[in-house]
Amino acid sequence: EGVGLCSYLLVNFWFSRIQANTSAIKAMLVNRVGDLALIICMGILWVNIGSLSWSAFTQVPFLKEEVGLVVVILLLIGAAGKSAQLGLHTWLPDAMEGHTP
Numbered sequence: 001e002g003v004g005l006c007s008y009l010l011v012n013f014w015f016s017r018i019q020a021n022t023s024a025i026k027a028m029l030v031n032r033v034g035d036l037a038l039i040i041c042m043g044i045l046w047v048n049i050g051s052l053s054w055s056a057f058t059q060v061p062f063l064k065e066e067v068g069l070v071v072v073i074l075l076l077i078g079a080a081g082k083s084a085q086l087g088l089h090t091w092l093p094d095a096m097e098g099h100t101p
Contacts, residue, residue: 003082004031011095023094030091034081041074 004027012024042052048067049060063071080086 004028004035007031007091007095019094023091026094027091030084030088031081033088034078037074037081038078041071041078044071044074 007027008024011027012020014020044067045052045057048063049056076086077088081088084091
């Protein structure tokens with residue numbers, strides 16, 4: 001949440017430029033993809049394990065293979081979205097339109 005908002009505000013510093021506005025919206029939307037993946041992953045873990053605690057994960061004797069694969073993929077997408085990696089970096093070149101501190 002905070003990363004997307006800060007990216008939006010920083011890139012949209014020159015709000016009178018159309019390119020800065022579109023770049024800011026793109027930055028916020030791409031960060032939302034990472035947020036959504038993490039939220040869905042947390043929901044799946046909550047439904048299947050009943051907790052979001054790391055210590056609870058070690059006490060689960062097994063997790064369905066399909067569920068584990070989906071959780072890992074969603075965690076990867078979430079981490080990639082939050083750190084602008086693996087295809088979710090497309091907003092970074094456009095962000096050069098904005099103000100740099």
